[in-house]
Amino acid sequence: MxxxxxxxxxxxxxxxxxxxxxxxxxxxxxxxxxxxxxxxxxxxxxxxxxxxxxxxxxxxxxxxxxxxxxxxxxxxxxxxxxxxxxxxxxxxxxxxxxxxxxxxxxxxxxxxxxxxxxxxxxxxxxxxxxxxxxxxxxxxxxxxxxxxxRLIPGVLSCTESYTEESFYDGVLEYPHYTRPECFEDKKVPEVLISGHHENIRKWRRLQSLLITREKRQDLFQKLKLTKEDKKLLSDKHKIE
Structure with missing residues (x-):
């Protein structure tokens, strides 16, 4: 460009x-x-x-x-x-x-x-x-x-760098964690170190939805929730 x-x-x-x-x-x-x-x-x-x-x-x-x-x-x-x-x-x-x-x-x-x-x-x-x-x-x-x-192909290392960011698909981004696994008795969520990619994906989507609902009601009200989104929100206690 x-x-x-x-x-x-x-x-x-x-x-x-x-x-x-x-x-x-x-x-x-x-x-x-x-x-x-x-x-x-x-x-x-x-x-x-x-x-x-x-x-x-x-x-x-x-x-x-x-x-x-x-x-x-x-x-x-x-x-x-x-x-x-x-x-x-x-x-x-x-x-x-x-x-x-x-x-x-x-x-x-x-x-x-x-x-x-x-x-x-x-x-x-x-x-x-x-x-x-x-x-x-x-x-x-x-x-x-x-x-x-930063949205132009080749500027960032991979498309996930921007497709999973806040606002890209109408929701805020999920929480991030890195080493150490435990800091002052605060641990990284177990799902993120489980190695189960599908569970990680669902957890991240749920967190994005929950954070958006809590922090930006204006954005959340505009969302077109998918069937999976609705199920994640209804089963949030099982996923969290």
């Missing part, structure tokens, strides 16, 4: 040179390039913002550098242009699953009080992390790009 990011702070995206995404870049599975919006302004002082017409606090990003930067990157990247802003859809795991199918994407990071309204002519989609305010679009772009990239 090819990803281009338009930002006032391209150095912030050096974080992608590390960990699993960094390895994916080395393997040419993912290509992430950040572009400085200031490079496109016609202002000799590299100014990209101005006071809003009609008055008000704060500054607004100008349409010219934004429009020109988008047009330039579109010459080499034909993907959707996604603006990180409060009007957009809320980013979820399902959105990540859809976007990871794309071959190319362009992200635009806003700053200050927002962008000139005329910039929306060049934007295909607006996306938000949630109903809260950040200092800039970069803060939202980083987790969104990371979430999308």
């Amino acid at each position: 090819k990803i281009d990011i338009l930002t006032l702070f391209p150095e912030m995206f050096e974080i992608f040179n590390y960990s699993m995404i960094g390895k994916a870049i080395e393997k040419n599975i993912v290509n992430i390039t950040s572009h400085n919006i200031r490079d496109y302004t016609i202002d000799k002082h590299k100014k990209v913002d101005d006071s809003p017409y009609g008055g008000g606090a704060g500054m607004v990003m100008q349409v010219q550098p934004l429009a020109d930067s988008i047009r330039d990157v579109k010459l080499r990247n034909g993907g959707k242009v996604i603006f990180l802003g409060p009007r957009g859809i809320t980013f979820t795991q399902n959105v990540a699953k859809e976007l990871c199918k794309e071959k190319e994407l362009i992200f635009v990071c806003g700053h200050y009080e927002g962008i000139d309204e005329r910039t929306y002519e060049y934007i295909d989609m607006e996306m938000s992390l949630g109903d809260f305010v950040l200092t800039g679009g970069e803060m939202a772009c980083i987790p969104i790009v990371d979430s999308i990239c």
Whole structure:
């Protein structure tokens, strides 16, 4: 996947040179390039913002550098242009699953009080992390790009690394344990050291359901429980 990011702070995206995404870049599975919006302004002082017409606090990003930067990157990247802003859809795991199918994407990071309204002519989609305010679009772009990239085949070591994670199929992830088997009188559940793979699978599914029901009722109410799910919940005392 090819990803281009338009930002006032391209150095912030050096974080992608590390960990699993960094390895994916080395393997040419993912290509992430950040572009400085200031490079496109016609202002000799590299100014990209101005006071809003009609008055008000704060500054607004100008349409010219934004429009020109988008047009330039579109010459080499034909993907959707996604603006990180409060009007957009809320980013979820399902959105990540859809976007990871794309071959190319362009992200635009806003700053200050927002962008000139005329910039929306060049934007295909607006996306938000949630109903809260950040200092800039970069803060939202980083987790969104990371979430999308890790779903691309070859980025993680195996598909189980993400198919069994929280939110992937609508439930929170089951508990994890590792050595030592006993720590301060707290033991690892016996089923996990039994070697019985089917029982382990059922135990993990049950734990995911129970944790989701307890911690995230909003998610649990949206679940379409299978016959097995219902049986696991009804027989939970036998399985636990």
